[in-house]
Amino acid sequence: xxxxxxxxxxxxxxxxxxxxxxxxxxxxxxxxxxxxxxxxxxxxxxxxxxxxxxxxxxxxxxxxxxxxxxxxxxxxxxxxxxxxxxxxxxxxxxxxxxxxxxxxxxxxxxxxxxxxxxxxxxxxx
Amino acid sequence: xxxxxxxxxxxxxxxxxxxxxxxxxxxxxxxxxxxxxxxxxxxxxxxxxxxxxxxxxxxxxxxxxxxxxxxxxxxxxxxxxxxxxxxxxxxxxxxxxxxxxxxxxxxxxxxxxxxxxxxxxxxxxxxxxxxxxxxxxxxxxxxxxxxxxxxxxxxxxxxxxxxxxxxxxxxxxxxxxxxxxxxxxxxxxxxxxxxxxxxxxxxxxxxxxxxxxxxxxxxxxxxxxxxxxxxxxxxxxxxxxxxxxxxxxxxxxxxxxxxxxxxxxxxxxxxxxxxxxxxxxxxxxxxxxxxxxxxxxxxxxxxxxxxxxxxxxxxxxxxxxxxxxxxxxxxxxxxxxxxxxxxxxxxxxxxxxxxxxxxxxxxxxx
Numbered sequence: 001x002x003x004x005x006x007x008x009x010x011x012x013x014x015x016x017x018x019x020x021x022x023x024x025x026x027x028x029x030x031x032x033x034x035x036x037x038x039x040x041x042x043x044x045x046x047x048x049x050x051x052x053x054x055x056x057x058x059x060x061x062x063x064x065x066x067x068x069x070x071x072x073x074x075x076x077x078x079x080x081x082x083x084x085x086x087x088x089x090x091x092x093x094x095x096x097x098x099x100x101x102x103x104x105x106x107x108x109x110x111x112x113x114x115x116x117x118x119x120x121x122x123x124x125x
Numbered sequence: 126x127x128x129x130x131x132x133x134x135x136x137x138x139x140x141x142x143x144x145x146x147x148x149x150x151x152x153x154x155x156x157x158x159x160x161x162x163x164x165x166x167x168x169x170x171x172x173x174x175x176x177x178x179x180x181x182x183x184x185x186x187x188x189x190x191x192x193x194x195x196x197x198x199x200x201x202x203x204x205x206x207x208x209x210x211x212x213x214x215x216x217x218x219x220x221x222x223x224x225x226x227x228x229x230x231x232x233x234x235x236x237x238x239x240x241x242x243x244x245x246x247x248x249x250x251x252x253x254x255x256x257x258x259x260x261x262x263x264x265x266x267x268x269x270x271x272x273x274x275x276x277x278x279x280x281x282x283x284x285x286x287x288x289x290x291x292x293x294x295x296x297x298x299x300x301x302x303x304x305x306x307x308x309x310x311x312x313x314x315x316x317x318x319x320x321x322x323x324x325x326x327x328x329x330x331x332x333x334x335x336x337x338x339x340x341x342x343x344x345x346x347x348x349x350x351x352x353x354x355x356x357x358x359x360x361x362x363x364x365x366x367x368x369x370x371x372x373x374x375x376x377x378x379x380x381x382x383x384x385x386x387x388x389x390x391x392x393x394x395x396x397x398x399x400x401x402x403x404x405x406x407x408x409x410x411x412x413x414x415x416x417x418x419x420x421x422x423x424x425x426x427x428x429x430x431x432x433x434x435x436x437x438x439x440x441x442x443x444x445x446x447x448x449x450x451x452x453x454x455x456x457x458x459x460x461x462x463x464x465x466x467x468x469x470x471x472x473x474x475x476x477x478x479x480x481x482x483x484x485x486x487x488x489x490x491x
Contacts, residue, residue, distance in 0.1 A: 034142065037351055038159045040444045041419040059473070061420060063158050063443060064351055066473070088419075092157070 003029060003119060004096055008112025011121055012054075012070040015096065016112055023078055027100040028060065028069070028091060031122045036062040039091040044069075044080045044102050051075050051104055053111075058101070060091065069101065073110030079103040130175040131268045131326030135333055139347055147239035149176035151350055158351035162446040165315050165356055168344025169274030171336055172353060178242025179267045179323065180235045180249055184258035187231050193392050194252035195223070196375060198385040202227040207295045207312055210383055211375055212245055213394035217401055218371035219378070221245050222363065224312055226297050234308075234323075236269075238365045252393060268329035272336060273319030273356075275489075276343035281320045283339050285309060294318075302332050314353065316360025316487055355443050358452060361413060361485030367424055367440045368411060368454060374401045377456075379411045409437060409456040413486055414470065414479040416451035419444055422470040422479065428455045429469040429476065436461055439470060445486060452486045453479070 007015040013032035017025040033039070041061035051057055051071035058069035080102045084090045090099040113121060127150040130136070136143070141152035152173060154161060164170050182190060188200035197210030207226040211219050221241035226234045237245035246262040253260050272280055282289050287300040287309050297310035305328045313319035324332050337345065354364070363369050368378055375384050376398070384398050414422060421444045422428075428437035442453030453470065461468060466481040 037154060038157050040159075043420075061444075063355055063446070066421075066423065 003031075003115040005115045007096070007115065008072075008110070009115065009118035009121075010070065010072045010112060012072075013122075014070065014072045016072045016110065018106065018110075018112075021106040023103045024073070024075070024106045025100050025103050026072055027095055029118070029122075030095045033092050033095040033099070036060060036065070036067065036091075038063050039088040042084055042088045042091065042101065044085065045077045047077050047080060049077045051077065072112065073104070074107040075104040076107075077102055077104045128176075130173050131329045132173045132175060132270075132333055135330050136173065136347075141347075141349060144350060146176060146350060147242075149239060151176050152347070154349040154351045155347045158349065158355070159446050161346055161348035162352040162355050164344060164346040165274045165317055165348060165352065166447055167275065168346070169272055169276045169280055169319075169340060170315070170348030170352070171333070171340060171345055172271040172273065172348050173333070174269040174271055174321070175267075175326065175329065176239035177269050178237035178239060178245060178262070178264040179269070180237065180242075180246050181232065181261045181263055182235065182249065182253065182258050183232045183261065184256070185231055186256040187233050187258045189390070190253040190256035190258045191225065191233055191235075192388050193256070193390060194249055195225070196384040196392060196394060196398065197225070198388050199225055199227070199233065200388075204229050205296055205298065206293075207297055207310060209295075211369075211380070212248060213374070213398065214371060215394055215397060217374040217394045217397035219365075219369045219373055219375060220248060220371060222365055222369055226308070226310060228297070228299075228308070241365060266326050268324050268326040270322045270324065270329060270333060270336065271313055271319060272322070272340070272345070273313045273315040273317045273348075274345075275317060276340075276345070277317070277319045280336060280340045280343050280345060281309070284335055303335055305332055307332065314360075314362060315356040316362070316485065317356075317489055352446075354441075355446055358441050358443055358454070359445055359447055359485065359487035361454070361487075363411070363454075364441060374398060376401050377408065409458055410462045411440070411454055411484070412457055412462050413482040413484040414439070414442075414453040414455055414468065415482050415486070416453075416470070416477050416479045418451065418477070420472050420475075420477060421451040422453040422455070422472060422477065427471040428457055428479075429471060430461060431467070431469075433469070433476075436468070447487055451477075451479075454484070457481070
C-alpha cells in the first residue's frame with residue numbers, strides 16, 4: 001500500500017491528516033504496522049491531554065514488542081478512537097482508515113514529511 | 126550480509142517478512158503471527174529452522190567424547206533416541222542448550238542454537254581431542270523443516286513410509302520424502318506434537334513444496350520465528366539468551382536434572398557444577414507469572430515484591446495468544462517462588478499485579 005499523498009508524516013512513522021487543524025487525525029503508517037506485527041494493545045492519550053512534538057503520548061504493543069507513540073505536533077487531544085482500543089488489530093488491517101488513533105487541535109504548524117519524503121525515509125538500504 | 130536459508134526463495138514467494146537472526150536472514154512471519162500461532166495449536170505450522178546448527182560426531186568413541194563434552198550422559202541414550210542436554214564451560218555456565226540425537230552406536234548429531242552454533246562446534250572439536258571421533262559441522266549444508274501441531278502426524282504420515290506409531294517423542298528414524306533422504310525426528314519447540322525433518326539444503330525446497338501441498342487439507346500454514354517465540358513461551362521452554370546464558374548454571378535455571386554426575390570419567394564443568402549443587406546459597410529459580418489485561422511483562426522488566434523492592438527480572442513475556450492473558454517467565458528468590466504468590470511487574474513505570482504459577486502455561490491435551 002502506498003502512503004496517501006494528502007497526509008503528512010513523521011520520521012517516527014505516524015501520519016497526520018491536517019485537513020481540519022481543529023481536529024487533525026493521527027495514526028501510524030502501514031510501514032510501521034507491518035514492522036510491529038500483530039498489534040495487541042494500544043494506549044492512547046486522554047482527551048484534553050497536552051501534546052508536545054516528539055514526546056511520547058501513548059504506546060503500541062505488538063506480540064513481540066512495545067513502541068512509544070510520539071506526538072506529531074503541539075496541541076490538545078480532542079478525540080480518541082475507542083474502536084482501536086477495543087480492537088487493536090485495526091492498526092494492522094486499516095492503518096490509514098479505521099485504525100486511526102486520536103485527533104488533536106493543532107497549535108502552530110507541525111513539521112511533517114511529504115508522502116514522497118516519507119517513502120524515501122523508509123526505503124531499505 | 127546475512128546468510129539466506131536454502132528456502133529463501135520459497136519464503137520470498139510467500140511474501141515473508143524477514144529478520145536477521147544470528148547472521149541468518151529468516152522468515153519472521155508470512156502474514157499474521159497470531160494466525161500462525163493459532164494454526165500450530167489447532168492444525169499445523171510449517172517452520173524453516175535451517176539456521177540451527179547441526180554437528181555430527183562419528184567414531185568408536187563418539188559416546189565417550191560427548192559424555193566428556195556435555196553435562197548429560199549421552200552414552201546412555203539408545204540409538205534412535207534423542208536427549209535434551211547442555212554444554213557448559215569450566216565454571217558451569219551454560220554455553221548452549223542442545224538436542225542430541227543418537228543416530229547409531231557410533232554416530233550422534235548435536236543440534237545447537239543458531240547464535241551458538243559456531244561456539245558449540247569449536248568447543249566440541251576441542252573437547253573431542255584425544256577421543257577416536259570425527260567432528261563434522263554440517264550446519265551450512267543441512268536444512269531443517271519442522272511440522273508442528275495436532276495434524277502433523279496426518280501430514281507426515283502421508284509423505285513418508287515411516288511407522289509414526291513406533292516413533293516416540295524424542296526419537297528419530299532415517300526416512301524419505303518423495304525419494305529424498307531425510308532424518309525424521311519427533312521433536313519440537315512449540316508444546317505440540319510435531320516432527321522435524323533434517324534434509325540436504327539443496328533438496329529442502331522440494332520437501333517444503335510437498336509438505337505444503339499435502340498439508341493444505343490439514344490446515345497447515347507456513348509459520349515464522351515470531352510465533353515460534355510465543356509458542357515456546359506458552360510451553361514454558363527456555364530460550365538461550367533469555368532464560369539461559371553463560372552466567373547461569375543449569376541449576377540456576379531449574380534444570381539441574383540435566384547434569385549427570387554419575388558418568389565414568391570427568392566432564393567439562395563438573396567441579397564447578399558440584400560446588401554449585403552443594404552450595405547453601407539463596408538461589409533464584411525460574412517461575413511462571415500470569416497477569417490480567419493486555420499489557421505483557423517483557424524481557425528485562427523488574428519483578429517487585431509487596432514492598433516494591435525488586436526481587437527478580439522478567440526473562441521472557443508476551444500476551445499469550447492461546448490463553449488471552451499476559452504470561453512471563455522470571456527469575457525470583459525461592460522465598461517468593463511458590464505458586465499463588467502475588468508479585469508486581471514494573472511495566473514501563475506502571476506496577477502490574479502478577480501471580481506466580483507452575484510452568485508450563487499451556488499443555489496440550491494428551
